[in-house]
Amino acid sequence: MNAPTAVLPTVVIGAGPIGLASAAHLIERGIEPLVLEAGPSAGSAVREWSHVRLFSPWAEVVDPAAEKLLAPTGWTRPDGATYPSGGDWAEYYLQPLADALGDRVRFGTRVTGVSRAGRDRVVDAGREDQPFTVYVHNADGTEERITARAVIDASGTWTTPGPLGGDGLPALGERTAADRISYRVPDLNDPAVRARYAGKRTAVIGSGASAFTALASLADLAKDAPGTHAVWILRRGISGSTFGGGEADQLPARGALGLRAKAAVEAGHASAVTGFRTSAVERDGEQLVLVAEDGSSLDAVEEVIVLTGFRPDLTFLSEVRLGLDERLQAPTELAPLIDPNVHSCGTVYPHGVGELSHPEKGMYLVGMKSYGRAPTFLAMTGYEQVRSIAAALAGDQEAAERVELTLPETGVCGGAGLFDEPEADQADGGGCCAAPAALQIGLGAPASSGGC
Known part of the structure; x- marks a missing residue:
């Protein structure tokens, strides 16, 4: 130089x-x-x-x-x-x-x-x-x-979040329905955001930690707001790895998050739709209808959360x-x-x-x-x-x-999500410095994904 x-x-x-x-x-x-x-x-x-x-x-x-x-x-x-x-x-x-x-x-x-x-x-x-x-x-x-x-x-x-469309492009009608579509996991601690999803059917598109977080958050909301339901849309099928490592995951926070998402489905707070690749979004009054590439469609929803990376x-x-x-x-x-x-x-x-x-x-x-x-x-x-x-x-x-880093056997991907604050943290109003607590997913700590 x-x-x-x-x-x-x-x-x-x-x-x-x-x-x-x-x-x-x-x-x-x-x-x-x-x-x-x-x-x-x-x-x-x-x-x-x-x-x-x-x-x-x-x-x-x-x-x-x-x-x-x-x-x-x-x-x-x-x-x-x-x-x-x-x-x-x-x-x-x-x-x-x-x-x-x-x-x-x-x-x-x-x-x-x-x-x-x-x-x-x-x-x-x-x-x-x-x-x-x-x-x-x-x-x-x-x-x-x-x-x-x-x-x-x-x-x-x-x-630059990924779009709703299964081909990597925005689905037809996706932009015009922007008022009902979010590309982030909502913070349901915010009263205005909470009111947006309470008592409504919400489609969640995605298969990663962000989708797990959204499902667990909406399941918690459903306990307080009857009628709240998530429709989990997967472009592929459900397999043994769909919900992550669970109890076998060397990252307890990540494994517990997948288990919370699985529990949301099993408890009926969420229903899974597999093999569905969205090509269009159609308005039906105040609701949205998602249409797949083969022309099939799902029951109408009020909101859509797109978590496709x-x-x-x-x-x-x-x-x-x-x-x-x-x-x-x-x-x-x-x-x-x-x-x-x-x-x-x-x-x-x-x-x-x-x-x-x-x-x-x-x-x-x-x-x-x-x-x-x-x-x-x-x-x-x-x-x-x-x-x-x-x-x-x-x-x-x-x-x-020279390599100066030794990675853990299982890496740390995305945002954790939903484990509760230790009680001492809550009392102090902090969250960064208290002793670690048992990782307990859900209940009052909705979150979204972040690269960490």
């Missing part, structure tokens, strides 16, 4: 857990980061699922380099054995970390394009000698170009050269390791700069975005990703290639 480029900052897109960890690792390596966050605060996406209790305990969601950066501020890590909610994670870790980074983090700054200075994606001549140009829109309406030595995209996938937003990266798998939209070297047909997040081998490099040298996708459409992600994996990248940018190839 030429000298003028080397003194430029490395731009990090997104002030979530992996983006802020990227900045901490860059500082540890003597590289100046500039974190650009579209939202108004650290962990803006995490705050949108603040009611989630993670599968991961605190010990697994705090980055080591970030902890070192926080230590001089007097910050202490919450009890490593307890499970934070998304709100805890943002309040007790992400925001203090952003505060410690100071003016290296800019909020209200949305990245709209990344390119090489003076080079579109077609031009070869002198390409790698040019710095990156990052186009941004600021909250005050102004536009700006920022020049960078490298770009680490940790913007996640939260803003997320996908990366690649629109602002159209002028850089990315090497992406044609199925997952993940880096080509990483994709075989995270193929959801083969792996859970616990069986993914730790990986770093080698698997995350693209034809565009100095451009990296990390965190949830690096997984493309793969549905699982582990925070510890993301922290290892950015440790390796920071080492590579500093020229320490040996450290970049």
Whole structure:
């Protein structure tokens, strides 16, 4: 890298857990980061699922380099054995970390394009000698170009949920029925949200932890609001693994969540429809009718919750050269390791700069975005990703290639969900620091999915 480029900052897109960890690792390596966050605060996406209790305990969601950066501020890590909610994670870790980074983090700054200075994606001549140009829109309406030595995209996938349509496209009528469709697990602690689903038939589309959470939440609501019923729509059939590992799951929170979803079906609070791939949404007065590809339809519902995963937003990266798998939209070297047909997040081998490099040298996708459409992600994996990248940018190839992470035999995927707060936590109004309690799914702790 030429000298003028080397003194430029490395731009990090997104002030979530992996983006802020990227900045901490860059500082540890003597590289100046500039974190650009579209939202108004650290962990803006995490705050949108603040009611989630993670599968991961605190010990697994705090980055080591970030902890070192926080230590001089007097910050202490919450009890490593307890499970934070998304709100805890943002309040007790992400925001203090952003505060410690100071003016290296800019909020209200949305990245709209990344390119090489003076080079579109077609031009070869002198390409790698040019710095990156990052186009941004600021909250005050102004536009700006920022020049960078490298770009680490940790913007996640939260803003681009999968659609209702079974073919990966919006179902016919999906957009016009948007007032009755949600793409997040509702927080039924919110009175207005609770009233939206109470006493109504709600279709839940999806087969992962988010769907489990929605089913368990609606089942709890049904106990207080007669007439509440969930119609669980699966694109495939029910098998022995549909509800996860249950009591055999090495992650008790995840196993218990699947058991709660199973109990919701067995208790009659939810009914399952298998092999149904939606192609259209039709209005029937104040209700919606879902129509399958073969023309068959289901009984009308009042609400629809679509939990079909997320996908990366690649629109602002159209002028850089990315090497992406044609199925997952993940880096080509990483994709075989995270193929959801083969792996859970616990069986993914730790990986770093080698698997995350693209034809565009100095451009990296990390965190949830690096997984493309793969549905699982582990925070510890993301922290290892950015440790390796920071080492590579500093020229320490040996450290970049070294694996410094040992994953649990069963990984921690998505949001946990529904186990109750310890009574002591409730009394203190906290939730991050009390002694761990038995994991008990359901009853008063509705949640949605988050990549943890």
